[in-house]
Amino acid sequence: MGKHNHSHQEHSGDSLMDAASASLIAAGEQWTNMRADVFEELARHEKPASAYDIADNLSAKRGKRVAPNSVYRILDLFVTNNLALRVESSNAYLANSHPGCTHDCIFLVCDDCGEATHVDSDDVSRTVRAIAEQRNFAARRPVIEIRGICASCN
Missing domain, CATH: 3.30.1490.190 (Ferric-uptake regulator, C-terminal dimerisarion domain)
Structure with a gap:
């Protein structure tokens, strides 16, 4: 693992959204409106949130149904790119407050x-x-x- 050569700056609010967007773009992915909405919804939760919770809240916010499967795909992308952390035992997710930093x-x-x-x-x-x-x-x-x-x- 070695020594970390980065800072552990904890982001929140707009700073967290900006850091997540920059990190995903740097990984060669697009920061779409849907991905931004999923990340924003995830980040507002202090406790781990399920894809169903996020889909339900986004459906209400957008005024049209958001499929949990679409949210799962985005959350998996976020986990792969260190924007989100998955709590395996409860199949729920947390926003990574220092996106892009790789930690077990x-x-x-x-x-x-x-x-x-x-x-x-x-x-x-x-x-x-x-x-x-x-x-x-x-x-x-x-x-x-x-x-x-x-x-x-x-």
């Missing part, structure tokens, strides 16, 4: 309120990737989820 996904997931906190730990990532490498396994996107109760619900 380590989540603390509350079983009561559903909050998922993303944690960056180079030590844990190095250890997990080393374990995979020792077994001749090429780790692409390690995901670690720790289920429990958050401080607010405790």
Whole structure:
């Protein structure tokens, strides 16, 4: 994994939208109106959101039905390009507050309120990737989820 040569600037609001757009365009993808709408809807959620939640909210906002399958495709593109993080155990997504930065996904997931906190730990990532490498396994996107109760619900 090595040392990160980037800043961990946390973006929000318009800054997050601009960073996400720039990151996706830099990856050779287009920042379409639909992709912008999906990202904006995802970013307004503090807790992980499902593709169905996003599709329902966008349908109401746009005044016409938005298919969950279309949202899933966009969310998968966002995950591939580090604009979004996927909480595997709940099949839900969070906007990456530092788009374009590549980190292994380590989540603390509350079983009561559903909050998922993303944690960056180079030590844990190095250890997990080393374990995979020792077994001749090429780790692409390690995901670690720790289920429990958050401080607010405790």
